[in-house]
Each structure stands twice: as C-alpha cells, then as structure tokens.
Amino acid sequence: MAKQTKSQPMPLNMFREYLELTKPRVVALLVFCAIIGMFLAVPGIPPWRALVFGTIGIWMASASAAAFNHLIDQRIDKLMARTAHRPLATGHLTPRQVLLFALSLGVVSMLVLVLLVNALTALLTFGGLIGYAVVYTAYLKRATPQNIVIGGLAGAIPPVLGWTAVTGSLHPFALQLCLIIFVWTPPHFWALAIFRRDDYSRAQVPMLPVTHGVVYTRWHVLFYTILLVLVTLLPTLTGYSGLVYLGGAVVLGAGFLYYAVRLLNPPDELFAMKVFNYSIVYLMALFAFLLADHWLVAPMVQQGWVFQPAT
Numbered sequence: 283m284a285k286q287t288k289s290q291p292m293p294l295n296m297f298r299e300y301l302e303l304t305k306p307r308v309v310a311l312l313v314f315c316a317i318i319g320m321f322l323a324v325p326g327i328p329p330w331r332a333l334v335f336g337t338i339g340i341w342m343a344s345a346s347a348a349a350f351n352h353l354i355d356q357r358i359d360k361l362m363a364r365t366a367h368r369p370l371a372t373g374h375l376t377p378r379q380v381l382l383f384a385l386s387l388g389v390v391s392m393l394v395l396v397l398l399v400n401a402l403t404a405l406l407t408f409g410g411l412i413g414y415a416v417v418y419t420a421y422l423k424r425a426t427p428q429n430i431v432i433g434g435l436a437g438a439i440p441p442v443l444g445w446t447a448v449t450g451s452l453h454p455f456a457l458q459l460c461l462i463i464f465v466w467t468p469p470h471f472w473a474l475a476i477f478r479r480d481d482y483s484r485a486q487v488p489m490l491p492v493t494h495g496v497v498y499t500r501w502h503v504l505f506y507t508i509l510l511v512l513v514t515l516l517p518t519l520t521g522y523s524g525l526v527y528l529g530g531a532v533v534l535g536a537g538f539l540y541y542a543v544r545l546l547n548p549p550d551e552l553f554a555m556k557v558f559n560y561s562i563v564y565l566m567a568l569f570a571f572l573l574a575d576h577w578l579v580a581p582m583v584q585q586g587w588v589f590q591p592a593t
C-alpha cells in the first residue's frame with residue numbers, strides 16, 4: 283500500500299484538519315453561552331425546535347467565521363509559533379478547500395436559521411459572522427491595538443442569539459449577558475497576548491503588548507477585570523437573576539481580581555497563561571451560575587416565595 287504523505291492525508295486526518303478550521307474549543311464555549319441564553323429566556327426547557335436548530339445554526343455560523351479567520355490570517359498564522367501548525371500554514375489544506383468549507387458552513391447556517399428558527403436570529407448571527415471574519419480579522423486586527431475591544435462584540439453576541447432564537451425578540455437581560463462577554467474579552471485575550479507578544483511582534487500584528495508594552499497591558503487587564511466584576515453584578519441588581527448567581531459572580535470575580543492584581547508583578551512568565559486559562563473557566567462557570575440561579579429561583583417565584591424578577 284502506498285505510504286501516506288503530508289499532501290495526501292487519510293480521511294481521519296482530513297477530518298481533523300477541517301475540525302481544526304472551526305476552532306472547536308472556542309466555538310464550544312460560544313455555543314454554550316448561546317444555549318444558556320436560550321434556557322434563560324423561558325421557564326423550564328425551551329421549545330425543542332429553537333433549541334436544536336438554533337444551536338446547529340449558531341454553531342455552523344461560528345465555525346464558518348472561524349474558518350474564514352484561518353483563510354484571511356494564513357500569512358500571519360505561518361509566522362506565529364502558536365498557529366504555525368494550522369492546516370493552511372502547513373499546507374495540509376488549500377485556500378480553495380478552506381474557502382469552500384467556510385462558505386458552505388455559512389450558507390447552511392443561514393438557511394437553518396432563516397427557515398427553521400427566525401429572521402432576527404439569522405440577521406444577528408450574520409452580523410456576528412461578518413463582525414468577526416471581516417471587521418475584526420480582515421481590518422481591525424491589523425489596524426489598531428483596540429482591535430479586540432471593538433471586535434469583541436462579535437464574540438459577545440451568542441447569549442443574545444440564544445435568546446432571540448427562543449423568543450424572536452431582544453431583551454435587556456440578554457444585552458447584559460452580551461455586555462459581560464464584551465468586557466470579559468480584553469482580559470481574556472491580553473493575558474494570552476502578553477505571553478505570546480514575540481509571536482505578534484514577528485507577525486507585525488499591533489496587539490497591545492507589542493504597541494504599548496507589557497506593563498501598560500497588565501494595567502489594562504486589571505482595569506477591564508474591575509469593570510467586569512461590576513458589570514457582572516447587573517443581572518442581580520436589575521432583578522433578572524438572584525442571590526445564587528450573585529454569590530457565584532462575586533466569588534469568581536474575586537478570583538479573577540486576584541489573578542489580575544498578581545499579574546502586575548507575576549512570579550514567572552507563565553503566570554499570564556494562568557490568567558488566560560482562568561478567564562475561560564471563569565466565563566463557563568459564570569454562565570453555569572446564571573442557569574443554576576434561573577432554575578432554582580424560577581420555581582420559588584412561581585410559588586410567590588421571592589421577589590418577581592423584572593420581565
């Protein structure tokens with residue numbers, strides 16, 4: 283049998299290369315936040331149609347956006363150690379294959395959302411896709427060190443998408459969740475960028491640690507973390523979530539503050555990556571607390587035991 287070469291990957295390897303294009307772990311967290319948005323929109327379990335097709339449509343659109351990011355960033359990705367193994371950088375996939383894959387996912391996601399969910403969700407999801415693939419990747423990323431602050435809006439939209447998939451309309455609670463992810467993005471990313479600054483410098487990407495230095499970036503991480511902790515109080519202050527969520531948000535926020543303060547004078551180089559890893563656990567746990575609170579408090583509201591949250 284002919285020996286398998288790099289240019290002729292086996293089907294399983296091919297599958298892995300295509301999977302890699304979809305940034306599976308990032309997209310998993312995005313979809314998790316969207317699903318939480320769906321559950322928060324109604325008492326109990328959301329209607330199965332919105333739940334299933336909403337999830338599929340949002341997943342495919344995010345995966346499409348991620349694949350476009352690989353396509354547009356192929357030159358940069360080749361230059362950075364963290365991304366040099368990516369399918370386009372190694373030549374395991376051609377730009378044509380990636381374009382076809384990204385387009386197919388994007389078109390099918392829109393068909394699923396328009397035909398099986400609702401037009402508002404399709405429109406907002408399309409906004410997220412264009413916001414990440416075109417506005418952030420093709421323009422902002424190369425243009426300004428505030429790239430990820432502005433571009434973060436695309437990644438922050440999933441809870442809104444989940445909410446609209448179920449209700450067909452926007453709601454202040456969903457917008458608060460979007461705001462939380464929006465403010466979470468800078469400490470999430472800049473922690474990693476501090477550690478990977480040489481990569482970005484080599485690829486001439488104007489990330490904050492490259493343009494303004496590490497110390498300046500550390501202070502920005504702390505500033506956004508303080509802002510994040512304040513913003514995460516909003517759901518309880520406005521009556522959409524209860525004390526279970528508040529307790530979780532305060533404890534998780536205290537953890538994040540500890541990491542951000544320690545980052546000002548870190549014990550070693552690797553500490554920035556600990557902050558980055560914590561940011562991911564933080565967001566996942568924060569959204570899990572929102573759901574736990576919703577399920578624990580909603581029955582009590584029905585019984586008239588606690589204050590009725592605003593609707």
Ligand code: HEM
Pocket residue numbers: 307308311312315364418430431433434435437438463467470471474562565
């Ligand atoms: C503009 C906004 C964002 C930027 C610039 C950004 C940047 C990054 C970068 C550079 C990585 C490392 C990826 C790798 O090494 O493969 C990463 C990882 C990650 N990001 Fe973000 N991110 C953003 C928004 C988000 C959002 C909105 C979420 C989810 C809600 C998210 C979830 C994750 C997760 C789960 C990982 C870990 C992936 C892994 O373990 O491979 N990110 N992010």
Ligand SMILES: CC(C)=CCC/C(C)=C/CC/C(C)=C/COP(=O)(O)OP(=O)(O)O
Pocket residue numbers: 305308309312343344345347348351355365407408410411414419436437439440
């Ligand atoms: C429809 C919808 C909700 C779209 C959201 C799209 C999406 C996948 C957002 C994630 C944000 C992200 C991983 C940014 C990193 O890009 P980067 O280019 O800075 O990172 P890289 O160097 O690892 O490629």
